[in-house]
Amino acid sequence: MKNPGGWDILQVGQGQVLKLLATGRPLAEVLEALVRTLEAHSEGMLGSVLLLDREQGRLRHGAAPSLPDGYNQAIDGIAIGPAVGSCGTAVHRGARVIVEDIHQDPLWARFREVAQGYGLAACWSEPIKALDGSVLGTFAMYYGVPRGPTEEDLRVIEWAANLAGIAIERFQMEESQRREQEILERRVQERTAELEQAQALARHQHEELAHVLRVSTMGELVAELAHELNQPLEAIVNYAGASSRLLDAGSHDKVGENIERIAEQAERADAIIRRLRALVRRGESERRPLDLNEVIAGVVPLIETDCRRHDISLQLDLARDLPAVLGDEVRLQQALLNLTRNAVEAMAADGSEAPTIRIRTEAAGSDGVEVSVRDAGPGLAPAIAERVFDSFFTTRAAGLGLGLSITRTIVEAHGGRVWAGNEDGGGATFRFVLPVPTTGARS
Amino acid sequence: MNLEPTVHVVDDDPAVRDSLLALIGSVGLRVQLHESARSFLEDHDPEAPGCLVLDIRMKGMSGLELQSQLRDRGITYPVIIVTGHGDVPTAVRAMREGALDFIEKPVPAQVLLDRIHQALQVDTDTRRTHDELARRKELVDALTPREQDVLGLVTQGKATKQIALELGLKPKTVDAHRGRILRKLSCESVVDLVNLVGEIRLLSQHLEGNAHAVEDPGTLTGH
Numbered sequence: 173m174k175n176p177g178g179w180d181i182l183q184v185g186q187g188q189v190l191k192l193l194a195t196g197r198p199l200a201e202v203l204e205a206l207v208r209t210l211e212a213h214s215e216g217m218l219g220s221v222l223l224l225d226r227e228q229g230r231l232r233h234g235a236a237p238s239l240p241d242g243y244n245q246a247i248d249g250i251a252i253g254p255a256v257g258s259c260g261t262a263v264h265r266g267a268r269v270i271v272e273d274i275h276q277d278p279l280w281a282r283f284r285e286v287a288q289g290y291g292l293a294a295c296w297s298e299p300i301k302a303l304d305g306s307v308l309g310t311f312a313m314y315y316g317v318p319r320g321p322t323e324e325d326l327r328v329i330e331w332a333a334n335l336a337g338i339a340i341e342r343f344q345m346e347e348s349q350r351r352e353q354e355i356l357e358r359r360v361q362e363r364t365a366e367l368e369q370a371q372a373l374a375r376h377q378h379e380e381l382a383h384v385l386r387v388s389t390m391g392e393l394v395a396e397l398a399h400e401l402n403q404p405l406e407a408i409v410n411y412a413g414a415s416s417r418l419l420d421a422g423s424h425d426k427v428g429e430n431i432e433r434i435a436e437q438a439e440r441a442d443a444i445i446r447r448l449r450a451l452v453r454r455g456e457s458e459r460r461p462l463d464l465n466e467v468i469a470g471v472v473p474l475i476e477t478d479c480r481r482h483d484i485s486l487q488l489d490l491a492r493d494l495p496a497v498l499g500d501e502v503r504l505q506q507a508l509l510n511l512t513r514n515a516v517e518a519m520a521a522d523g524s525e526a527p528t529i530r531i532r533t534e535a536a537g538s539d540g541v542e543v544s545v546r547d548a549g550p551g552l553a554p555a556i557a558e559r560v561f562d563s564f565f566t567t568r569a570a571g572l573g574l575g576l577s578i579t580r581t582i583v584e585a586h587g588g589r590v591w592a593g594n595e596d597g598g599g600a601t602f603r604f605v606l607p608v609p610t611t612g613a614r615s
Numbered sequence: 616m617n618l619e620p621t622v623h624v625v626d627d628d629p630a631v632r633d634s635l636l637a638l639i640g641s642v643g644l645r646v647q648l649h650e651s652a653r654s655f656l657e658d659h660d661p662e663a664p665g666c667l668v669l670d671i672r673m674k675g676m677s678g679l680e681l682q683s684q685l686r687d688r689g690i691t692y693p694v695i696i697v698t699g700h701g702d703v704p705t706a707v708r709a710m711r712e713g714a715l716d717f718i719e720k721p722v723p724a725q726v727l728l729d730r731i732h733q734a735l736q737v738d739t740d741t742r743r744t745h746d747e748l749a750r751r752k753e754l755v756d757a758l759t760p761r762e763q764d765v766l767g768l769v770t771q772g773k774a775t776k777q778i779a780l781e782l783g784l785k786p787k788t789v790d791a792h793r794g795r796i797l798r799k800l801s802c803e804s805v806v807d808l809v810n811l812v813g814e815i816r817l818l819s820q821h822l823e824g825n826a827h828a829v830e831d832p833g834t835l836t837g838h
Contacts, residue, residue: 403631404630406631407630409634410634411634414637430637436630
């Protein structure tokens with residue numbers, strides 16, 4: 173038979189196939205274009221590409237646009253082997269299999285009837301190989317009459333298998349790239365989730381610390397206690413009320429349940445009280461040798477947050493080799509926080525232009541260690557400077573005026589003293605000094 | 616659609632919710648629980664009569680925000696506010712927003728139940744009034760525009776001749792209109808007509824009165 177158009181048709185077809193491949197079209201579409209190209213070149217030929225499922229050892233439908241659907245379905249999933257038509261055998265041998273007459277050839281013994289039922293008489297199959305030589309599938313040419321291939325036919329079928337191999341390998345590579353991408357993305361997501369969890373935990377602990385520091389005065393603890401206890405107490409009152417009304421009405425239904433709930437809520441109330449009692453105990457003084465720089469470092473994040481909220485810049489000027497003081501870390505942190513809070517409020521109210529807080533530590537000789545908090549606010553009027561550490565003294569509309577007096581209480585409980593004064597350059601400095609134990613303990 | 620009066624409990628603490636269900640249920644009232652103001656707005660059936668028992672402090676939409684939402688949506692359930700200890704300023708604001716009453720935690724059971732019964736009564740009352748008003752209004756709306764004109768003047772006590780003059784009609788026409796009005800509104804005399812229009816006015820006022828219901832300021836409860 174003549175091959176109309178010759179290699180030109182194949183070249184044009186190749187171009188089309190490669191373009192489809194490059195534009196990411198599905199593999200089935202690419203292979204179909206390939207088969208049609210070849211059918212256009214070889215008159216009377218019906219082409220088919222089958223893909224090898226290596227795991228299962230079966231051939232699956234790739235593209236066969238001109239073969240009858242029934243036939244394609246019949247051979248889809250066929251297991252490869254030494255005598256399985258042309259394609260199954262070709263994969264098994266890893267070499268081309270030419271069957272000139274399906275009716276006669278032993279390789280087609282099992283499938284002779286099926287093939288003939290669909291009018292197929294000859295089948296040439298070329299294995300499609302990857303670059304490494306492994307088999308990816310087959311390219312087959314079918315004819316309606318028995319015939320053998322010419323030299324030209326063999327060149328063409330080799331060419332076709334080659335092109336099919338390029339397409340399939342490229343597709344597989346992209347698939348595995350896509351899968352790797354997914355794995356990577358999933359790993360990134362997991363890592364992000366872990367990070368977020370860690371952040372949330374850090375934030376939570378931050379809040380807990382701020383909370384503990386806030387409620388370390390007795391009055392606040394009591395208020396906290398009362399508020400939290402309201403819930404279980406209310407529940408108990410309700411359950412008890414419900415039970416007595418039910419019993420009055422002569423019903424025992426649900427009374428048992430209600431009583432269990434009462435017990436649960438009493439437990440809950442007990443747990444709250446226990447927790448708060450532990451907090452109080454923690455709030456009681458523990459004296460340990462402390463490096464004030466480290467104590468300060470512990471609450472710098474909190475102070476920074478406060479500062480950031482008001483666009484205040486925070487400076488630390490911490491002396492090296494500070495002698496250790498004996499004290500309660502949490503209490504001292506609160507004392508400091510009250511000073512920084514005060515500084516923030518002074519500047520916020522004032523609308524200072526370059527709001528700054530400077531925290532400084534330095535050794536103060538026989539007096540011990542001095543900590544100072546300096547702000548860039550309006551400073552203290554002389555009448556105020558004397559009273560600023562008094563309880564309930566406040567120059568502001570909001571707040572009870574307890575913060576600075578708490579600082580004084582804490583510092584004096586540590587054997588130190590606290591005072592405040594104005595700076596020449598503007599702003600005020602609040603200082604406290606803590607004694608260093610004379611036994612010469614070093615941190 | 617269940618038309619049994621329902622007590623809506625809105626509280627974010629599960630134990631409190633469940634215990635209120637037990638208590639209010641123990642006197643045979645129907646209860647619906649809501650864990651947040653938002654879920655109440657989504658889940659309740661506005662057709663059914665009821666009232667709200669609301670914890671003023673909740674995460675998410677607060678009790679006060681819910682009250683203004685209720686007003687915006689025209690939801691008229693009477694609201695009983697439950698507040699935490701010492702939260703008087705908030706409670707006062709809640710009252711001004713139209714709450715029926717506020718009670719401090721922990722709430723004595725009988726006080727709560729009494730308030731709930733009161734609230735349900737107010738709500739049933741309001742709804743009945745609403746329905747009556749609607750019924751009467753329907754009757755009047757069924758009149759033709761001309762008949763409504765005549766009705767207006769008739770209930771002002773004007774005589775046929777006067778009405779005929781004002782509306783530019785023949786006296787006989789006015790009489791005919793009046794006859795039809797009496798028939799349509801099932802009234803036997805002009806006196807009945809005047810009463811009907813008066814009732815419509817009264818019911819409207821009553822509904823407005825209920826919207827700001829503080830039945831008796833003296834019942835603000837402490838304990």
